[in-house]
Amino acid sequence: EAQVTQNPRYLITVTGKKLTVTCSQNMNHEYMSWYRQDPGLGLRQIYYSMNVEVTDKGDVPEGYKVSRKEKRNFPLILESPSPNQTSLYFCASRPGGGLTGELFFGEGSRLTVL
Amino acid sequence: AQSVTQPDIHITVSEGASLELRCNYSYGATPYLFWYVQSPGQGLQLLLKYFSGDTLVQGIKGFEAEFKRSQSSFNLRKPSVHWSDAAEYFCAVGALSGYSTLTFGKGTMLLVSP
Numbered sequence: 001e002a003q004v005t006q007n008p009r010y011l012i013t014v015t016g017k018k019l020t021v022t023c024s025q026n027m028n029h030e031y032m033s034w035y036r037q038d039p040g041l042g043l044r045q046i047y048y049s050m051n052v053e054v055t056d057k058g059d060v061p062e063g064y065k066v067s068r069k070e071k072r073n074f075p076l077i078l079e080s081p082s083p084n085q086t087s088l089y090f091c092a093s094r095p096g097g098g099l100t101g102e103l104f105f106g107e108g109s110r111l112t113v114l
Numbered sequence: 115a116q117s118v119t120q121p122d123i124h125i126t127v128s129e130g131a132s133l134e135l136r137c138n139y140s141y142g143a144t145p146y147l148f149w150y151v152q153s154p155g156q157g158l159q160l161l162l163k164y165f166s167g168d169t170l171v172q173g174i175k176g177f178e179a180e181f182k183r184s185q186s187s188f189n190l191r192k193p194s195v196h197w198s199d200a201a202e203y204f205c206a207v208g209a210l211s212g213y214s215t216l217t218f219g220k221g222t223m224l225l226v227s228p
Contacts, residue, residue: 004157033215040123042204042220043158058215090157103148103216105157 002027004106006091012112013081021076021109023091029104031094032074033058034066036087037108043090049074081113116141116207118219126225127195135190135222137205146208147188148216149179153201161203164188175199200226 004025013019025032033048035058045058049068063085065077074093078085089109095101117140127133139145146165150158162173169181179190188205205219 035218040220043218045215048215092158102160102163103158105159107155107157 004091004093004104006106006109008109010110014114015082016080019078019081021089023074023106024072025093027093029093030096033092034076035090037090038087083113086113087111116209116217118205118207118217120205120219120222122222124223124225126227128227129197130194133192133195135203137188137219138186139188139207141207147181148206149190150204150206151201158204195226197226200224
């Protein structure tokens with residue numbers, strides 16, 4: 001089954017404790033992206049990757065890092081989480097850089113930073 | 115830069131009644147337009163998309179949308195709403211170039227009353 005898998009789905013952590021949210025897709029997609037969803041703000045893009053070793057900032061990259069060492073994986077790293085990073089995070093992928101391909105979303109990771 | 119406005123934060127519709135969700139976009143050239151649906155606890159699923167050609171596009175689950183360039187709108191419609199349509203709906207616009215990213219609206223929450 002074609003899917004985007006995120007882990008963990010739920011996480012409560014404390015300020016400053018490094019964490020990683022993993023994202024894996026089994027569709028051999030080139031393009032992957034991370035979004036955060038906050039009430040009243042919709043989805044905002046954090047980072048995206050056009051292929052292995054190619055990443056770029058989205059609209060709200062501050063406080064986040066990403067890496068793309070393999071095509072299927074695109075982890076989101078919070079080096080020193082802060083309460084304003086409490087949010088619902090989505091990973092997504094699509095076949096290529098163009099917009100004609102459908103963007104597939106994971107089920108989301110709800111992060112709470114105390 | 116592109117932008118999307120969904121004027122209605124919440125809409126309540128009676129089951130069996132028709133539905134129209136509004137979406138206005140801002141983009142200098144021909145946009146790529148999308149509607150996504152997010153059911154509770156789930157990721158986003160693509161309902162339909164418009165790239166070019168016929169301005170009335172059909173999607174999944176009985177939804178359709180009409181692109182009106184003169185009004186910069188891409189409203190989503192369904193002739194008869196089912197209780198299972200209760201969800202949050204997001205309109206998105208993408209730029210027609212290269213490794214383009216999507217800009218999402220803030221979403222409209224659809225409530226379906228018996």
